[in-house]
Amino acid sequence: MSVAILRQGDVLIASIRADLSDGQLLALRDDLAERTGADRIRGVVLDVGALDVIDSFVARSLRSIVEALRLRGTETVIVGIRPDVAIAMVQFRLNLEALRAVLDLDEAVALLDQLTDREDADGG
Amino acid sequence: METENREAEAPAPEASPPGPDLDGPLLHQLVEYLRQERSALREEWARRIMDAQLLRAMTAQEIFSEVTAVYDNYVTALETGSVETLQAYARELSERIIPRGVETHEVLGIVLLLRDVLARSLFAHYQSDLRVWDRILDAYEPAANRIAVTVGVSFVEERERVIREQQDAIRELSTPVLQVRERLLILPIIGVLDPARARQLTEQLLGAIQHHRARVVVIDITGVATVDVTVANHLVQTVEASRLMGASAIITGLSSKIAQTLVDLGVDLGMMRTVGDLQGGLEEAERLLGHRTPPRNRPTQAE
């Protein structure tokens, strides 16, 4: 596994390095999908703080991870988007609707709490 | 030593770095002399500075300590032919004296005074042999002038750096992002919103979101002169970028009439929350911040 995936409680955290190859990004998606199924994971946090550029491919990959995990009933939150990168992504007009993003890990865990509580409430 | 070696560009025999203008032994002699006379010349220079009423912002003691450092750096620059150390010192000196109100003409003035003090002293010492004096003058003048220019330019550049910093600070002040309470920022925009200002505004807002860990920002555009398609697009981008940093944005001060016009013109306001006035916007912000879950399960946040 080329990307370190950490576990904090029932949340997985994956930090995406700037030098990840395209193949490695796709492998990450598959790794995460596998682990969320097996390990009773409530949510996944993708940390993109190391990325100083998020181009269309990276954005597509992030979306692809979010969708793959959602199919398995797991929510994903992205953290660490830098201000200048945020401006670039928006000016680029990337399709960002599916992505939930927050500032840091604490916010991410709080958001995941909220999302899964709501799911539990609905599932009732 | 008596031979004509002046036509060569780099007369320094042993030294490999960019050679000093003077030929080796004569240079050595001159520098030695200036070091020997250090105390006397330094004092004379300091005296002439005060006579000329330069550096009035500084005390006699301060002047004396600065002239000591400048004198030593000056002689070293003559000796090595390299102005780098002098440049670094000049910049550092400028950093110190600019806030004291020292002006450019004063700095140039004192450097030229030093040049003169040294020249006169050298003349007094070497005037008996006019050929040697000739060579000394030929070499000393350009070196001394280069030193004067270096110090002058360093000072001016430092002043410009300060001005640039002040300009940036003013620009930021004119678009203040206010933190009104925990996690909530207000950005009141007043005046004309051109692309450059809009970009600077967005950068400032995102920086503030990051710094204050804000979750809601209220952008009030009541004071914006003209809200046209360009301005609207900038706002939309700002809102979307804020979302990527985890903050929801509420736009206030956008009349429903203008909002409708913008929509008709094809601006996608879909993601934007708009509220008529600032008060309403703040109420909406409170709602977003504190009261997310239904009251039955959790106590509401007491603020």
Place this chain on the structure above:
Amino acid sequence: MEDDVRIPIAADTDLIPARAEGRALAERLGFTRTDATLIATAISEIARNIVVHVGQGEIVLRALDDGRRCGVLVVASDEGPGIRDVDAAVQQGYADSASLGLGVPGARRLMDEFELESSPEAGTTVKMVKWRVRDDLEMLRERRRRNDVAG
């Protein structure tokens, strides 16, 4: 002014130096961090096109200066079979729709000038420029520097 910077593009790992050089040049020319990111992103986008669609090409970076403005010129070229429908490639809605996957319209939105030429014989060349206007203070300094160099 300075020499051109050439980055050969043959694999996705080459995107890293291409972005880094773009950012470095932008910062050297005094662009803000945001603008440097826009430039690096546009470079990433176009360079990735080369990797994905052709396999091999080159990015050349050059500093531009026209007095009041300075800029970064990016020229991306390859000798591939060319883009069949240039208009469609340049016109899309979302930058990253799966259909063409070319990301060209996105790069275009990030830069000030954008030119694309493509043909089966000559391959594809993309030229893009981002400008920065110098303010009065900077103009003064530039003029002084030029005089120093000349005199």
